[in-house]
Amino acid sequence: MxxxxxxxxxxxxxxVACPNCNDRDxxxxxxxxxxxxxxxxxxxxxxxxxxxxxxxxxxxxWTHESGFGATRSRWGDSTGxxxxx
Ligand SMILES: [Zn+2]
Ligand SMILES: [Zn+2]
Numbered sequence: 001m002x003x004x005x006x007x008x009x010x011x012x013x014x015x016v017a018c019p020n021c022n023d024r025d026x027x028x029x030x031x032x033x034x035x036x037x038x039x040x041x042x043x044x045x046x047x048x049x050x051x052x053x054x055x056x057x058x059x060x061x062w063t064h065e066s067g068f069g070a071t072r073s074r075w076g077d078s079t080g081x082x083x084x085x
Contacts, residue, residue, distance in 0.1 A: 002059045008042040014053055015040050020060035 015035050017024060024030035024039040041053040044061070051064045 002061070004056075004059065005042065005044050005054050005061065007044040008054055008056075010042075012043040013040040014043045014051055014064075016051070016053055016064050018055040018058065018060060019062055020055060021058040023055075023057040 015030075015033075017030075018041065024036065027036060027039055029036035030039050039057075041055050044052040044054055046052060046066075049066045051066050052061070053064055054061045
């Protein structure tokens with residue numbers, strides 16, 4: 001089993017389904033998309049809208065595309081497409 005990533009910080013969490021285990025299966029809080037106190041993932045780091053997560057239940061590490069684009073400030077800004085012909 002993998003060790004917990006040294007970047008794992010309980011102060012930085014994300015509520016995303018783990019692709020490796022179904023620990024939130026049958027949990028009403030998760031089904032309602034609430035911030036469940038039992039089922040959450042460590043947010044190790046993020047690159048733009050891509051989140052690097054670790055599941056505390058099975059210690060699986062994966063990346064998740066959140067679609068938020070937190071650091072891409074010009075995303076969707078049509079005035080920025082200078083190179084388009
Ligand atoms: Zn898991
Ligand atoms: Zn839950």
